[in-house]
Amino acid sequence: MSLRAATRVTRGLSGLLPCWGHGQARAPPLLFCQQRNNSTSPKIRVEFNPTSGVAVMHMQSPPVNSLSLDFLTEFCIGLEKLEMDKGCRGLIITSSQPKVFSAGLDILEMYGRSPERCGEFWKAVQEMWLKLYGSDMITIAAINGSSPAGGCLMALTCDYRIMADQPRYTIGLNETLLGIVAPFWFKDTMANTVGHRTTEMALQLGLLYNPSEALKVGLVDQLVPEDQILSAATQTMTKWLAIPDHARQITKSMMRKPTIDRLTSNREADIQNFVNFITKDSIQKSLRAYLEILKKKKT
């Protein structure tokens, strides 16, 4: 089965699975159980260690782990499989691509696409956030490269963020620099992490922070030399695994549920809002200009 076909099927399945199972009894692992450990797919590679109960998700979509519809679909399926596996208690997310954690939303999904396709894409972005921000697992971002926009969002949804102490790397919600706008749930996630004022200034200016600035404002929790990032993440995970799961999960849900509810109760409107905005002529023009800059950079 081609990747295309695979993602189509799984996307279909995705609709049958609970969007966010937090607080409910976990459904028994169904379809994915057979192929549980060390599944490999083109854009995501998952290593699961049943002894420790920890999975490591390597994002390996060249060149920069852009969040395309295909990427997000695979990502959410991978996440769902782990979430349904009672043996999996912790998840470390990291990148296999050099110098980048994730470059964020794939601009090609927003430029020159039909409104229907844009809507489908945005729903997948929402799904990724809902699943990750509401995950019952302990989630740690091992940020071993730059992480702008959607890449930063992905890191912010985790429980803990460790960044490689490499001054060239940057992280931040820099949407305004492209003439677009971080939606309210990106904003909420950032404000929950660094507070209202830092968020207000960062989002208006599209600030990208280097690692030591990011640590200072609280956008990340810890800096380590790049070659120690996975061992540091594993060490931190051990500390978190010592906490009884049930109490930790209820506590996490209590902290995040109001923010999650804001999106789930406005999901359709948020999609419509995105589609209307992104398909505007002026915005499409901005994106084309940006794509041309990117093209020139490559040559």
Added chain:
Amino acid sequence: MSLRAATRVTRGLSGLLPCWGHGQARAPPLLFCQQRNNSTSPKIRVEFNPTSGVAVMHMQSPPVNSLSLDFLTEFCIGLEKLEMDKGCRGLIITSSQPKVFSAGLDILEMYGRSPERCGEFWKAVQEMWLKLYGSDMITIAAINGSSPAGGCLMALTCDYRIMADQPRYTIGLNETLLGIVAPFWFKDTMANTVGHRTTEMALQLGLLYNPSEALKVGLVDQLVPEDQILSAATQTMTKWLAIPDHARQITKSMMRKPTIDRLTSNREADIQNFVNFITKDSIQKSLRAYLEILKKKKT
């Protein structure tokens, strides 16, 4: 009259008194006026200085000022008496027990008790928080010992926190370590003090901070050598007493009312929620295991 009978009576009275008189005219001092100054009861000792208008409440319930139903009842009665006394403008809360401010909720009130008794206990915990967080008086916690869980909550409800600079002492909402969960109003009180992100991580991990860490995250406002804690509290109190009461009280109410309203409008559901959770077999098992560890420690 035995302590038991006394608390039963006063608990009865308590129902007749406004739960939280903030913003209303203070009721004229009624029953307690006669015995106003320097009242002494087994678990709480109150020293009131009519000249300064400041009361010091010494918690003296061996060994660790656990918040039992009896303790909470006495505490609330003492608080109510001071609150109704127009001459009393400030309250300093401290401990007479060595090395501990308060060890928090008494586990014996949660283990092996009937649902009714658990509900009565939880109502008393709510009452303590409502009275203290909404107090018209200036409240200062002089934290001269460790202050986990409910002890930390008590400190967080005050207007200002001074902690003894003794590295062995710790403070924090560490409920998850016991397999239980800090309820939403514990969470709200902590988030109002140290922000959303610090609260999210601290509650998930059940973090206990030493004094300098607590100062750094804002869980306490000031550290002093242990033998200077009461004089430091008195000095701070003098600064606060310089502010016109009426304006300060309205301001305090404006800051805290939304948080207080969340509990008052969900009080019964919160009790039910606690009772359902704490009487679960799995939770009772956790508590028994914890009690056995405590027993072993003693021997």
Added chain:
Amino acid sequence: MSLRAATRVTRGLSGLLPCWGHGQARAPPLLFCQQRNNSTSPKIRVEFNPTSGVAVMHMQSPPVNSLSLDFLTEFCIGLEKLEMDKGCRGLIITSSQPKVFSAGLDILEMYGRSPERCGEFWKAVQEMWLKLYGSDMITIAAINGSSPAGGCLMALTCDYRIMADQPRYTIGLNETLLGIVAPFWFKDTMANTVGHRTTEMALQLGLLYNPSEALKVGLVDQLVPEDQILSAATQTMTKWLAIPDHARQITKSMMRKPTIDRLTSNREADIQNFVNFITKDSIQKSLRAYLEILKKKKT
């Protein structure tokens, strides 16, 4: 035309203009276009540079830029003119008076006035805040002097605050010191800037911060030597002007709209609340005492 007559006329006009045009299409510049550049009025002097798109508003109402009804009316008209001018993208607010940015609300507007007049005054204070906090322009406060109470509020509504590094200058919402209370939208604006806890303590104590303290808690963003304040503001403005206006404006609105909505949906009640409070005998007595202290200071 006398100042009095001028402000009466303009106040009348003000009612015809949208209170807060954020998110709506900007109305075409109407009445004020003819006299657009470098308008001069007694209490406010505006320098507009059409090349940079930046206006500098000099507050020049001796002795201390008190926010009187006349001052506020002129200020709002000046702001409205700039807001409607598509060529104006940024606004720097500063003071022409020595040692003071603005001393805040004019006490003479609150002492010995009729309820009607008090209500009219309060509406103008609300208007100033609504216009400034919701401005589509980039707003920078160049705080070249002390800035208590309403002066601090004005600074807090801007996007960025630069303060002269002169230790004698102070800034803060010190209302309680006068026996009055900062209303909820002053509180919201401060909490959005420095968080809940710092706000709670600062408002209860009426804290005035010197520049380095203000920087530390985040009440201001940057300190510079006093003679460099306008050049520093211009430099910061250049950075903000590099961001596409539309994306920045939507982002700003997303951050501030919930706070603005709280006032717009309670505006009449807030006026009534202010009038009831300020016309109380006890409060009038406090204000008279304060005015007498001020008089003595002068002689």
